[in-house]
Amino acid sequence: MREFDYRRADDVPGAVALLDSDPDARCLAGGTNLVDLMKAGVERPARLVDVRRLPLDRIEPTPSGGLRIGATVTNSDLAAHPLVRSRYPVLAQAVLAGASGQLRNMATVGGNLLQRTRCAYFADTTGPCNKRSPGTGCPAIEGENRNHAVLGASAHCVAVHPSDMAVALAALDAVVHYETAQGPGELPLGWFYLPVGDTPQRETALPPGALITSVSLPPAPVALRSRYRKVRERASYAFAVGSVAAALEVRDGVVREVRLAFGAVASRPWRARAAERTLTGAPADAASFAAAADAELAAARPLSDNGFKVALMRNLTVAVLGELAEEAAR
Known part of the structure; x- marks a missing residue:
């Protein structure tokens, strides 16, 4: 591990000044992703700025009827908050699906957003990886790619984003x-993560030296009936x-509003806009749900070992929307 400077920030201006003064500085909150990558030699910051004690650990209603979530709120506190559970159940479910209880107690909202994409080649410093060492190649394209992207990838990188929380935030039109x-500045979550393109090492649109302070959720009545469903290869973490x-509003058997986002299929949380357009105004039935999923997945470009993801995502979308439609009909 590279030797590094450690500083504990006492306030937001102090943290920003420490980050701004060193281009190789990184924020440290829970450290559940960053420290692991430092141990592996993937991340080599010259300075760690400890932001855990900053006054950014509150969840508060906004005047417009939404929520503002501080960047150092832990995942456990986020999932347990009564306003999150009642107004945005999809977010609470996503967070609870995302890790073990021990990790949720440490991991923070800001850190969760900044997780690096998941790929064994990225974590292996002995081999090439365009994300870790630009220009060296992407061995996953011809190698082990079962867990890699089927949407929005490029010839330079096919890794997927690991966050469950960010998928729910994408569906909720969150703002960072x-x-x-x-x-100060802000970025809608749809702009926060960059397309992978030919610069896979650039994952977010955050300016250099930026400190995430909060995430805001706009009012979303449709989210009152929402759900997060995750498929994984084992039942545990x-x-x-x-x-x-998914979030769904149905009136008189017709879809009036729908929100959909996919996870583990792209380098960023994938907002399913084509599916939403197809489904809005359509009957709330299995045929419409399948047509919407097909509209979104028409752009899928599977690799040699992950073509199953297309059928998986189609079936998963139909199942989750069907459950929400049944609830609406009761």
């Missing part, structure tokens, strides 16, 4: 708020093979 030395975050 941050501070820099030049002042594991990354997703595929996941769906």
Whole structure:
């Protein structure tokens, strides 16, 4: 592990100043992802700025009827909060699906958003990886790719984003708020994660030296009936093979509003816009749900060992939307 400087920030301006003064600085909160990558030699920060004690650990209603979630709120506290559970159940379910209880007690909202994409080649510093060492190649394309992307990938990288929480946030139109030395800023989650393109080493649109301070959720009545479903290769804590975050409003048997996002199929949480357009105004039945899934998955480009994900995501989407439609009809 590279030798590094450690600083504990006392306030947000102090943390921003420490990050701004060193381009190789990284924020440390729970450390559940960063420290592992440091041990493996993938991340080699010159400075760690400990932000755990910053006053960013509250969940508060916003004047518009949404929620503001502080960046250092733990995953456990997020999933247990009564307003999250009642207004945005899909988010609470996604967080609970995301890790073991011990990890949820340490992991934070800001850190969860900044998880690096999941790929064994990325974690192996003895071999090539465009994300870790740009220009060296992507061995997963011709190698082991069962858990890799089927949507939105490129010839430079086919890794998938590991966060469950971020998939739910994508469906909820969350906004990420941050501070820099030049002042505050915000990014809708749909813009926060960058397309992989030919620069897979650039994962987010955060400016250099930025500190995530909170995530806001707009009012979303449709989210009152919402669900997160995750498929994994074992029942205990594991990354997703595929996941769906869904919210559905049905009136008189017709879909009035729908939110859909997919996980573990792309380098970022995948908002299923084509499926949403196809389904809005359609009958709330299995045929419509299947047609919507097919519209989204028409763009899928499976690799040699992950073609099963297309059928998996189709079936998962139909099943979750069907359950929500049944609840609406009661």
